[in-house]
Amino acid sequence: MTVYKFGGASVRSAGSFHNLTRILKTQGKEGQLLVVVSAMGKTTNALEALLHLAYQQQDFSSEFANLKDYHLQVLRELLADQEHRAFRRLEHLFELLHNQLKEITPNDNFDKVYDQTVSFGELFSSAILHYFLAEQGIHNTLIDSRKYIQTDSNWREGKVDWAWTERLLRRDVPQLLQQGLVVTQGFLGGTNNGLTTTLGREGSDFSAAIFAFCLDASEMVIWKDVAGLLNADPKHFPDTVRYPEISYQETVEMAYYGASVIHPKTIKPLANKKIPLYVKSFLDPEGEGTKICDCRFEVVAPAYIIKENQCLVSFGVKDFTFISEKNLGTIFNALSELRIKINLMQNSAISFSICTDYNPERLERLMQTLQDQFLIHYNTNLQLYTVKNYNPESIKRIQEGKEVLLEQRTRTTFQIVCR
Ligand SMILES: Nc1ncnc2c1ncn2[C@@H]1O[C@H](COP(=O)(O)OP(=O)(O)O)[C@@H](O)[C@H]1O
Numbered sequence: 001m002t003v004y005k006f007g008g009a010s011v012r013s014a015g016s017f018h019n020l021t022r023i024l025k026t027q028g029k030e031g032q033l034l035v036v037v038s039a040m041g042k043t044t045n046a047l048e049a050l051l052h053l054a055y056q057q058q059d060f061s062s063e064f065a066n067l068k069d070y071h072l073q074v075l076r077e078l079l080a081d082q083e084h085r086a087f088r089r090l091e092h093l094f095e096l097l098h099n100q101l102k103e104i105t106p107n108d109n110f111d112k113v114y115d116q117t118v119s120f121g122e123l124f125s126s127a128i129l130h131y132f133l134a135e136q137g138i139h140n141t142l143i144d145s146r147k148y149i150q151t152d153s154n155w156r157e158g159k160v161d162w163a164w165t166e167r168l169l170r171r172d173v174p175q176l177l178q179q180g181l182v183v184t185q186g187f188l189g190g191t192n193n194g195l196t197t198t199l200g201r202e203g204s205d206f207s208a209a210i211f212a213f214c215l216d217a218s219e220m221v222i223w224k225d226v227a228g229l230l231n232a233d234p235k236h237f238p239d240t241v242r243y244p245e246i247s248y249q250e251t252v253e254m255a256y257y258g259a260s261v262i263h264p265k266t267i268k269p270l271a272n273k274k275i276p277l278y279v280k281s282f283l284d285p286e287g288e289g290t291k292i293c294d295c296r297f298e299v300v301a302p303a304y305i306i307k308e309n310q311c312l313v314s315f316g317v318k319d320f321t322f323i324s325e326k327n328l329g330t331i332f333n334a335l336s337e338l339r340i341k342i343n344l345m346q347n348s349a350i351s352f353s354i355c356t357d358y359n360p361e362r363l364e365r366l367m368q369t370l371q372d373q374f375l376i377h378y379n380t381n382l383q384l385y386t387v388k389n390y391n392p393e394s395i396k397r398i399q400e401g402k403e404v405l406l407e408q409r410t411r412t413t414f415q416i417v418c419r
């Protein structure tokens with residue numbers, strides 16, 4: 001079987017749903033296909049904004065109405081029968097979202113209500129896709145990924161119970177695939193007591209890889225708005241080159257450093273079973289794209305990766321003793337407790353610095369935890385630039401016009417934290 005993943009950009013309008021259907025009709029492999037879909041366009045951001053308003057007990061009615069209108073309008077454009085039961089289904093889902101938002105109080109665990117709220121984006125899009133494909137003559141079964149991808153209650157980044165997930169998927173999905181296409185949501189999981197979890201922002205690629213792994217897919221395809229995996233984000237670099245074929249290892253490193261085209265957790269399950277991953281363009285479905293597989297191609301072109309919205313935090317000792325392993329242990333424990341991930345780190349005699357994604361709430365809690373023991377300073381609004389397979393020209397290119405706050409290099413990788 002094959003797994004296809006369509007992200008927000010490929011389902012952002014009625015036209016995109018038509019395009020997706022064309023891809024299924026023309027590119028559809030002989031055999032069985034499971035389609036994983038993300039929330040439409042920027043819906044997850046809109047849901048995050050709604051959640052913040054509700055959490056602060058502010059009025060969210062106009063933002064809610066906008067989101068509902070957007071989805072209903074797409075459905076109206078897709079279905080000729082304006083009385084189709086898909087409308088009732090969508091109305092019902094929005095009612096559930098509204099109830100969820102109304103019940104939120106500032107005392108709730110934010111991360112827990114985040115998952116119960118932000119997950120609606122994929123419930124909306126998958127319902128729309130299910131009804132629309134059926135209308136287009138593509139028989140399909142919609143399954144609820146929250147009932148299959150089992151996680152713990154590590155809200156916003158649920159840890160997958162692989163054995164349980166595999167058992168559930170293998171029990172039900174193979175027979176559904178024999179009857180036709182299976183459609184499901186990316187990004188979502190569920191706990192064993194029926195609560196919703198999410199797998200981390202942009203986690204639908206990872207969802208697709210979980211399905212591919214558990215169902216022994218022969219290949220997985222992620223459909224994007226780019227020609228394949230490129231050596232840089234074309235939104236920031238005008239002269240990119242596409243990798244026709246690249247190894248899992250190169251890709252996982254690029255994803256780790258912040259190449260947002262693939263979620264970093266996607267590669268491991270696929271590599272473990274040597275399932276090839278294709279990155280293809282939904283704008284040019286016939287195009288070759290990129291094959292990511294168990295190969296060892298020499299990568300010649302340097303790869304440029306930018307992580308935005310970075311924060312550089314320095315922990316200094318207060319008494320001129322040197323930074324010790326004990327100090328580092330204290331800092332790492334606090335980071336791990338607060339789920340703050342280090343993107344880059346460096347230590348000197350009397351201080352230790354980390355570069356991390358900027359999250360004001362977590363940073364505030366980090367300060368509270370450690371300020372008695374360390375002098376803590378931080379800078380925000382920074383970027384982390386990484387060049388893999390660098391050469392002197394590529395280093396010059398990324399340093400130009402930047403104020404560099406921290407620099408680090410290995411034999412293959414050059415990184416700067418700058419503004
Ligand atoms: N190395 C890269 N190669 C290709 N695209 C990249 C790369 N790095 C970042 N991108 C960006 O990733 C985007 C596609 O990923 P994303 O927006 O997450 O897709 P979706 O949400 O539709 O799954 C592209 O539009 C491009 O701007």
Ligand SMILES: N[C@@H](CC(=O)OP(=O)(O)O)C(=O)O
Nearest residue numbers: 007008038044201202203204
């Ligand atoms: N909708 C979720 C999950 C996701 O993966 O989306 P996309 O495939 O559009 O990046 C998010 O925006 O984080």
